[in-house]
Amino acid sequence: MWCANVEWSEIDCGEVLSLLERYVDDEVPLEAREPIEQHLVECPECLERKEFRVRLQEIVRTKCRRAELPPGLEDKIRSALARTV
């Protein structure tokens, strides 16, 4: 993984990924957001994962407000998440 050559960031992909869920939920303190955002600017892999989570969160929120999840969607989300992590 090319992210191992971190010169441009104080935190690595593992740390970003472990914080990503809370970051997307806006639960990361401000001082921790900055290095994450910096990392996302320079790491397409983590950016892609972050955007995936943001989209997923939007989908879940929208669907949950309007109606129950369609059959199979929950499984799809679960397996998608399992692939991402």
Ligand SMILES: [Zn+2]
């Ligand atoms: Zn990364």
